Amino acid sequence: MILVNGKEVGYEDGMTVKRLLEKLNYTFPMIIVRVNGKLVSKEEWETFVIPPDAKVQALHQIAGG
Amino acid sequence: MTISVEDVRTSRKVLAEMDYTPAKIDKGYAGQSLYVNLSEARIEPKTVTQEMKDIFTGGKGFGLRYLWQAVTPDTKWNDPENEIVISAGPIGGITQYPGSGKSLVVTLSPTTGSVIDSNVGGYFGPYLKFSGWDALELQGKSDKDVVLYIDGDKGKVTLEEIELETGASHLISEVLTEAFAESEEDKQHISVVSTGSGADNTLIGMLNFSWYDPRRQVVRMKQAGRGGIGTVFRDKKLKALVVRFSGLTGKNNNPADFGKIQRAGVKIHREINKFDDVQCRMRQVGTANLMTVMNDYDLLPVMNFKYGSHPEGKKISTEVFISKFTQNVYDGCWYGCSMSCCKAVDGFELKTGPFKGEKVVVDGPEYENAAALGSNWGIFDPDFIIEANFYCDTYGIDTISTGTMVAFIMECYEKGILNKEITGGLELNFGNKEAAMELLHQLGQGKGFGKIAGLAIRRMKKVFAEEYGADSNFLQDIGMEAKGLEYSEYLSKESLAQQGGFGLANKGPQHDEAWLIFMDMVNNQIPTFEDKAEALHYFPMFRTWFGLQGLCKLPWNDIEPEGNKQLEEANKVPEHVQNYVDIYNGVTGKNIDKEELIRQSERVYNFQRVFNLRLGFGRREHDRVPYRSQGPVTAEEYESRQERYDGQLKELGFDIEGMSTEDKMKVMRKHREDMYEKLIDAVYLRRGWTNDGVPKLETLKALGIDFPEVVDVVKKHL
Numbered sequence: 001m002i003l004v005n006g007k008e009v010g011y012e013d014g015m016t017v018k019r020l021l022e023k024l025n026y027t028f029p030m031i032i033v034r035v036n037g038k039l040v041s042k043e044e045w046e047t048f049v050i051p052p053d054a055k056v057q058a059l060h061q062i063a064g065g
Numbered sequence: 066m067t068i069s070v071e072d073v074r075t076s077r078k079v080l081a082e083m084d085y086t087p088a089k090i091d092k093g094y095a096g097q098s099l100y101v102n103l104s105e106a107r108i109e110p111k112t113v114t115q116e117m118k119d120i121f122t123g124g125k126g127f128g129l130r131y132l133w134q135a136v137t138p139d140t141k142w143n144d145p146e147n148e149i150v151i152s153a154g155p156i157g158g159i160t161q162y163p164g165s166g167k168s169l170v171v172t173l174s175p176t177t178g179s180v181i182d183s184n185v186g187g188y189f190g191p192y193l194k195f196s197g198w199d200a201l202e203l204q205g206k207s208d209k210d211v212v213l214y215i216d217g218d219k220g221k222v223t224l225e226e227i228e229l230e231t232g233a234s235h236l237i238s239e240v241l242t243e244a245f246a247e248s249e250e251d252k253q254h255i256s257v258v259s260t261g262s263g264a265d266n267t268l269i270g271m272l273n274f275s276w277y278d279p280r281r282q283v284v285r286m287k288q289a290g291r292g293g294i295g296t297v298f299r300d301k302k303l304k305a306l307v308v309r310f311s312g313l314t315g316k317n318n319n320p321a322d323f324g325k326i327q328r329a330g331v332k333i334h335r336e337i338n339k340f341d342d343v344q345c346r347m348r349q350v351g352t353a354n355l356m357t358v359m360n361d362y363d364l365l366p367v368m369n370f371k372y373g374s375h376p377e378g379k380k381i382s383t384e385v386f387i388s389k390f391t392q393n394v395y396d397g398c399w400y401g402c403s404m405s406c407c408k409a410v411d412g413f414e415l416k417t418g419p420f421k422g423e424k425v426v427v428d429g430p431e432y433e434n435a436a437a438l439g440s441n442w443g444i445f446d447p448d449f450i451i452e453a454n455f456y457c458d459t460y461g462i463d464t465i466s467t468g469t470m471v472a473f474i475m476e477c478y479e480k481g482i483l484n485k486e487i488t489g490g491l492e493l494n495f496g497n498k499e500a501a502m503e504l505l506h507q508l509g510q511g512k513g514f515g516k517i518a519g520l521a522i523r524r525m526k527k528v529f530a531e532e533y534g535a536d537s538n539f540l541q542d543i544g545m546e547a548k549g550l551e552y553s554e555y556l557s558k559e560s561l562a563q564q565g566g567f568g569l570a571n572k573g574p575q576h577d578e579a580w581l582i583f584m585d586m587v588n589n590q591i592p593t594f595e596d597k598a599e600a601l602h603y604f605p606m607f608r609t610w611f612g613l614q615g616l617c618k619l620p621w622n623d624i625e626p627e628g629n630k631q632l633e634e635a636n637k638v639p640e641h642v643q644n645y646v647d648i649y650n651g652v653t654g655k656n657i658d659k660e661e662l663i664r665q666s667e668r669v670y671n672f673q674r675v676f677n678l679r680l681g682f683g684r685r686e687h688d689r690v691p692y693r694s695q696g697p698v699t700a701e702e703y704e705s706r707q708e709r710y711d712g713q714l715k716e717l718g719f720d721i722e723g724m725s726t727e728d729k730m731k732v733m734r735k736h737r738e739d740m741y742e743k744l745i746d747a748v749y750l751r752r753g754w755t756n757d758g759v760p761k762l763e764t765l766k767a768l769g770i771d772f773p774e775v776v777d778v779v780k781k782h783l
Contacts, residue, residue: 005587005588005589006589006592007589025361025362026587027357027358027361028358028361028362028583029343029344029345030344030345030625030630032630032635039631057588058587058588059588059590059630059635060583060587060588061625061629061630061635061636062358062583062622
């Protein structure tokens with residue numbers, strides 16, 4: 001289990017940031033991802049493996065409307 | 066519905082006129098406003114006092130102040146005392162910073178009975194100011210259709226009778242632009258405000274503000290949509306307003322520090338150029354960039370806000386609208402706007418209605434229109450949406466209210482509250498394109514069931530209950546209006562903060578005060594009531610400021626500077642807030658900071674709340690919302706997201722084993738309604754209001770708006 005924006009999400013072995021965002025259907029183009037407080041750049045999403053029990057922030061930079 | 070330029074030119078008959086020397090603009094202000102009494106055919110200038118500038122700033126602030134002085138607590142929308150006030154604000158008309166050509170329109174609304182304001186592009190506001198007028202006040206009622214013409218070049222205002230035998234706003238704008246222009250080149254110096262036959266026939270009439278697009282060689286229009294301003298316009302027998310001003314330069318505002326404005330402008334133009342293609346793609350698709358996002362995140366209103374997404378949503382996705390909009394052409398609604406987001410569909414052939422077979426330019430659809438006229442009706446056809454958008458505009462009816470109220474009608478039809486006998490044969494099921502388009506034409510032309518639909522949701526609920534025996538509680542739950550205004554197009558069920566953003570908005574549930582769905586629902590950045598209340602203080606105040614200045618909100622956060630994401634308060638876009646402080650100081654020569662920026666808004670925001678009180682609204686009971694905006698009203702809604710809702714109930718500690726859907730809905734409703742009340746408590750506290758939503762005397766005093774007439778209103782409610 002990991003925490004994403006404070007909410008529990010099921011963990012998968014070897015789960016990358018890209019996979020997590022796909023799983024949550026987070027398709028918005030402007031998302032800031034931090035894993036255990038560390039910023040993960042968009043270029044790293046495909047390869048960065050989220051550790052078990054991680055705290056992830058996936059902050060959507062949208063204040064639209 | 067044809068009309069010739071020659072007819073217009075030869076039919077002009079002047080009823081009243083005034084010659085004047087256009088004031089030289091000083092640091093963003095002309096120092097004068099133009100007052101027109103239509104009952105008496107009287108035109109006169111008014112001096113803009115220092116108090117007006119210091120307390121009410123401009124734009125919406127000026128509109129509210131003038132309207133307050135014009136009306137009494139008993140004034141109704143269709144009384145002659147009611148005014149329409151249009152003002153651009155001190156920054157309005159600069160050409161160095163994107164989104165700086167807005168007009169703010171204020172009046173008493175036919176649907177809410179209280180104050181409504183609308184923020185609109187097009188060239189009218191800046192041209193009005195540069196013609197020497199900070200605001201235009203329109204009071205009284207004419208006994209015949211009239212056009213007001215302000216010639217800022219010649220220093221002349223005329224009230225005229227002109228034969229305009231058409232109810233099509235796009236034709237009125239076109240023909241008046243051509244008739245008043247002295248040459249082809251002069252068309253760019255004309256802006257027309259008009260509406261269409263829908264404003265005569267419904268309570269949701271809107272105003273189109275035009276400009277001439279020299280690249281396409283057509284007149285374009287942007288809309289002051291909300292709250293029935295166009296209906297008031299036609300009730301006054303106004304057919305159109307025309308302004309002409311040909312002396313545009315980058316310095317018409319005579320700013321105190323031009324360099325300061327220029328530096329801020331250069332920075333943001335670079336950002337747009339560099340980042341827009343990888344951020345919101347405003348230059349390609351405008352606000353319709355939200356279509357895919359909203360569907361993906363279960364926020365797109367589907368079938369009267371029952372659901373937030375639909376498998377067919379992909380048929381009206383962002384990419385689909387990119388393919389419909391003309392690309393690689395400048396689409397700013399004011400000079401210098403590099404955001405260029407007022408996209409258009411060129412050469413669109415209409416399939417229905419009075420212009421069937423004609424090829425037209427359609428302004429939009431923007432996100433709201435696409436959601437309102439598409440998914441919310443269960444229709445996922447982009448060409449249908451484009452056609453409906455065109456007809457709403459030319460009939461002069463608000464796309465958002467049209468969308469939300471027809472969605473309500475469709476649900477009533479499906480529930481058996483309405484039937485073919487009542488609707489005159491229209492089978493108004495969700496997804497029925499032919500019936501929906503026919504109803505739109507009926508609205509615009511004042512025919513058939515359109516006459517009932519045009520009353521808007523609040524009045525329709527009463528008719529349906531009293532005449533067709535509908536359950537008024539159910540209608541209250543599914544009729545997506547608050548304060549008498551139809552909801553704009555976002556699903557707020559899963560975001561308590563956005564429920565407040567809609568419910569607490571001064572004019573009714575429009576998203577221009579607060580749009581907190583992602584901060585709240587997805588990012589979970591404002592988890593406590595206090596966090597939400599702080600957001601529901603800061604963002605409505607910050608966004609109110611655009612309306613004081615003549616600015617568009619979009620360049621604030623639909624483009625983000627490099628490094629913004631590293632900042633703690635990234636959602637505020639701090640670098641752009643500083644840009645706004647700089648351009649305000651650059652224009653006016655003042656020296657405000659970001660805190661004073663918020664105070665400017667607080668003065669006007671609280672004044673508007675007191676204005677609502679003065680008119681018999683503005684208390685806690687008026688901030689209540691329909692339950693459809695808070696949670697699932699029907700079993701089908703609950704069961705469509707059962708896993709989510711069951712999970713939420715378990716988290717709250719409910720033992721849901723063996724509970725029926727109805728029982729689960731009941732406990733969920735109790736919980737959600739309680740949460741909303743607690744949210745209101747927190748927001749009122751943060752805003753310095755009583756538990757009944759009344760601004761406290763100390764709040765008014767701290768803001769410097771404790772005028773005797775304001776205090777008198779408030780004291781009655783303390």
